[in-house]
Amino acid sequence: MTSAEATMPFLTVRGLSKSYGGFRALDEIDLDIQRGEFVCFLGPSGCGKTTLLRMIAGLDRQDTGRIALGGVDVSTAPPAERDFGIVFQSYALFPNLTVAANIAYGLVNRRMKRARIEARVAELLALIGLPDQGDKHPVQLSGGQQQRVALARALATSPSLLLLDEPLSALDAKVRTRLRTEIRQLQKRLGITTIMVTHDQEEALAMADRVVVMNRGRIEQVGAPHEIYRNPASAFVADFIGAMTFLDATVEGERALRVGSVALVCEDGRGFIPGSPIRLGFRPEEIRVGNVTPGDVNALEVRVQSLEFLGSFTRARLEPSRDLGGSLVADLSANLSGDLGLSEGQYLYVALPPKALRAFPQASATSPPQASAASAT
Amino acid sequence: MSAATSESPRVAEGAPAIPLPVVLPRAVRRLSERAVATGLIALMGGLLVLIIALPLGALLIKSLEAPSGGLAGLDNFRTYFATPTLVEALTNSLTIAALCVMIVLPLAFGYAYALTRTAMWFKGLLLAAALLPIFAPSLLSGIALTYILGNQGLLRGLLMGHSVYGPIGIVVAECLYAFPHALIILITALSLSDGRLYEAAAAMGTSRLRTFATVTLPGARYGLVSAAFVVFTLVVTDFGIPKVIGGQYAVLATDAYRQVVGQQNFPMGAVVGLLMLVPAVIAFGVDRVIQRRQTSLLSARSVPYEPKPRRGRDQAFLAYAVLVAGVIVATYGVAVWASFIRYWPYNLALTLDHYDFGAADADGWSPYWNSLIMAASVAAIGTALVFCGAYLIEKLRTFAAGRMLAQFLAMLPLAVPGLVLGLGYVFFFNAPWNPLNVLYGTLVLLAINTLAHYYTVAHVTAATALKQIDPEFEAVSASLKVPFWQTFTRVSLPICLPTVLELAAYLFVNAMTTVSAVIFLYGADTKLASIAIVHMDEAGATASAAAMASVIMATALGARLILVLVNRGVVHRLQRWRRREA
CATH class of the missing domain: 3.40.50.300 (P-loop containing nucleotide triphosphate hydrolases)
Incomplete structure (x- = not known):
């Protein structure tokens, strides 16, 4: 060769x-x-x-x-x-x-x-x-x-x-x-x-x-x-590969975002202009649950809306106490959910680690392809 | 383009803007596979043009010619509609056909219902009995009626002084002849039903009558429409029955024959032929639309309906089916019986004299052998041609235009009555300018014509079987660099063996029994058995005509029987791979 x-x-x-x-x-x-x-x-x-x-x-x-x-x-x-x-x-x-x-x-x-x-x-x-x-x-x-x-x-x-x-x-x-x-x-x-x-x-x-x-x-x-x-x-891609929760956000500064009435720190600085709307995404397994205090970075108070037992992990739907424009989905390993002993209706603090937050342009293609597309496969 | 997709994709990093490779592949050997495919499709298309398109074109042109030669435009059509006797034949044909539809449809629906939706006994036997007319030339039912209801008929009192020679005889004989054709369609329509719908209806406490009106009938309505058109077309275009039992009652088919053979008025014959084409073309169009919708009725998740025994209903339908089957078998049975009778109805002693055809017709048994040779060659060559043609059309990817043309021409004969196709053959293959006119009057042309006549059903059967084969076989073969003809012989053909035999039997039976297409085309030494029946009947040798028709029927049934045996024996052994156990 x-x-x-x-x-x-x-x-x-x-x-x-x-x-x-x-x-x-x-x-x-x-x-x-x-x-x-x-x-x-x-x-x-x-x-x-x-x-x-x-x-x-x-x-x-x-x-x-x-x-x-x-x-x-x-x-x-x-x-x-x-x-x-x-x-x-x-x-x-x-x-x-x-x-x-x-x-x-x-x-x-x-x-x-x-x-x-x-x-x-x-x-x-x-x-x-x-x-x-x-x-x-x-x-x-x-x-x-x-x-x-x-x-x-x-x-x-x-x-x-x-x-x-x-x-x-x-x-x-x-x-x-x-x-x-x-x-x-x-x-x-x-x-x-x-x-x-x-x-x-x-x-x-x-x-x-x-x-x-x-x-x-x-x-x-x-x-x-x-x-x-x-x-x-x-x-x-984020939505198709693995699961991801999306929230509408506005860029406030270099590493600062605003989601509804909540200010968040985000490390995904992809050169977004302050004031521009973006979509914020994070994966369910990246939400930190347990051992979170109200003073932690990006800590939020949430109410457990529902728990879905999926064998090796439990998927929790969490309703933030302050308006985020949507609920959060968190995946908890079997061990963790056992230790925490969560129940529906319970209030607790969770944190969104700044490294886990990803910013995407507002007009990304997340909608499914048109119905006519099905014939091509 | 929406904003959502305007985002530019990430290209693999470091990729040059223009591909660098400049080496061109060695294409010599593979080009030949493509060339072979294109050549075969072209050959196939050309052949279909020759045996289907050109004769029909000749018919069309002939209808626009003046009887004395030269172009007449639409004058022939004007003359036709200005001549009361001619128009009368048209209205007669339409009336007879409409009557037959009204009689056959409910009868066949009831019979199909009995076979598919009840748990009555003897279903196999009753189905076989109802299909009997398919194995005989259409005019056998006419001949049988002359024995039963004719001037010396056993039951002529039933007619209360009316003559069977005329509309009555035609309608009854046509109904017998068309019954199995409607039955097959309706059985298919009624089999295509989702059992879950009936369970749902029963769960909601729906009455049987309401279930029938809301589930059964809507499910079968396409089949009913399709069957109606098929019966209508069969009756309008049938030649044998009106010829035998029509008396002075003129219909389109006999008129076309009279114009061409009797009066040598070819352009007028062409006009009549084109008129017969009208209902057939409409039926063809309607059927195409219906078939497209029919398939959507059943989903992959449907559960076939399985009738549960219900004594009263089952016995009532058994009585009905036995009655209908009895009439059919008895009618054809009488014709067979009469062929062994010395002198109907005065001397009922049995004899084989009427099978000595030489006494009634100078040609003796030779028409039968002609028919046998013709039918066997149509079955052998036709099956090969139809199956290979269907493969080229269904499985190859090259020369799309050629495949589309071939596909269209393969579907066309279904819309063309035999008599019309026969006329087209006369005008095309008997034309002085046509070098192929040496074929005129030969068995070769009779065989070609018969193949063209029955091409569509055979083609659809083959295409359906081929469509069920995984479409990726050709892709796999191409990836393994195996040319398509090897995959054809090693895989497609062996898989389709049962279908191939079915095609051969179908073509053979129809080639044995056909009258209408070949009546214009036979020569002095190539008279066919079915035509000999017409001649012997014309000459008053009705018993000999019945005898010849019986021989044909026996031959056709024999061919069917051989198919069953071959399927049970050879095919079953050769197709071990279909079964799970080793």
């Missing part, structure tokens, strides 16, 4: 746009993906993530824009000319062929020797942990097993890019978690550049090197999972 190739992104997308009728499914998408990366396209249905994946695969054709794969411009190339393997939510296993024949499907066509094909199939069956299931038909396997076979089939021809279109969405929760770990380990072992489309933020955060958050045909943010969670670039 020359040094130029080493630094060049493996996949380059520039100015990619696609409209269906009046609906803009993709709007000027620019994206680079490095060799060996695991990237997740994350967003609500209709955000364009599947459209983008299908365009990279060549299954749908963009209106404008270019795509380069491994240094080759494939903007107009049909799928067969692009070097990728793909796995769909529906598995798309050929029902009339055995598991082994499914995996060998792309190999048979390459005039490989029979013995070599068999060896490769056996190797892949071992890789996905189904070494003795080659003679079965797909209908005899469970959903998780079928999806593993689909994965093996996609990997059989050793493509340089693996595309996963919501591969786990049709599976039940337990299988899903297990398979996502397996896929991630496999990907690391093979070092194959992988793009996965998902609407499940937990999945994206758990698996990806980088997450591409999409909304309304645009990329809202690209970054490592912790980056996206800690520093969401927009109120949309």
